[in-house]
């Protein structure tokens with residue numbers, strides 16, 4: 001489906017020098033990956049992600065949390081980037097001032113071709129140990145999962161940021177600086193609920209950037225955004241890329 005963008009939005013898109021895209025689970029929904037707000041399906045239907053994605057849950061029941069991530073890792077590995085992911089890769093390829101900050105851990109932006117990106121909440125395809133964050137690329141099969149670290153013997157876990165854990169490295173600072181300095185901020189497929197990541201669109205808006213929200217549903221950002229496209233990312237982003245790159 002091709003949508004018409006407001007002419008004022010097209011002018012802003014074409015004039016933008018420094019662009020930040022901020023994505024959440026909604027951009028991967030059209031790749032078949034359920035969002036955090038979706039009811040969990042099947043085996044995990046009775047659990048809320050927020051109750052599984054915590055260090056406490058892992059310490060309480062490491063096997064269950066490990067198996068939830070093994071299931072999600074398997075689903076993510078079979079998923080393909082969708083037109084929304086590819087549109088952002090097209091924009092980065094044509095726009096030196098483009099920066100992508102994702103909350104997603106599925107690795108689909110890198111697979112679509114984006115390089116100038118930070119994965120604020122880590123990546124489900126990477127595994128580390130719980131006690132020292134030693135990376136683990138492989139591990140001996142065990143009938144008592146989670147497997148253990150070859151270096152220190154502590155339990156292995158996914159290299160993602162759990163609720164109650166601080167974001168790692170310089171990802172957040174890089175994203176905050178990009179948000180503060182951009183002139184166009186695209187907030188895509190996120191409920192804008194999880195901090196500190198959710199602050200990024202508000203940082204951009206308070207620094208004078210044009211803020212565009214792409215989300216079929218209302219979020220806490222909707223009333224502040226300069227433009228709200230009540231569309232799926234897979235519909236809106238190709239139209240935005242076409243308007244920018246024509």
Ligand code: BV8
Pocket residue numbers: 023024025026027029030035036037038050053103104105121160161162163164165166167188189190191192193194195196197214215216217219231232233234
């Ligand atoms: C931190 C990785 C501090 C794991 C994730 C009280 C006590 C303690 C902490 C807090 C507190 N109050 C607030 C906090 C902070 C807490 C927080 O924000 N909690 C929320 C629930 C209130 N944050 C944290 O704990 C963070 N850490 O604060 O540390 C600290 C500092 C120093 C020392 C110690 C501690 C860490 C947060 C990171 C958690 N990890 N993911 C994993 O994936 O398993 S969060 C996870 O949910 C995602 O990464 C994402 O960030 C987040 C929100 O999900 P969304 O991506 O927005 O997806 P959602 O389903 O919510 O929405 C999807 C949207 O898409 C919807 O709006 C839908 O309408 C739309 N959509 C659907 N289809 C489409 C679409 N849009 C477009 N197209 C479509 N087709």
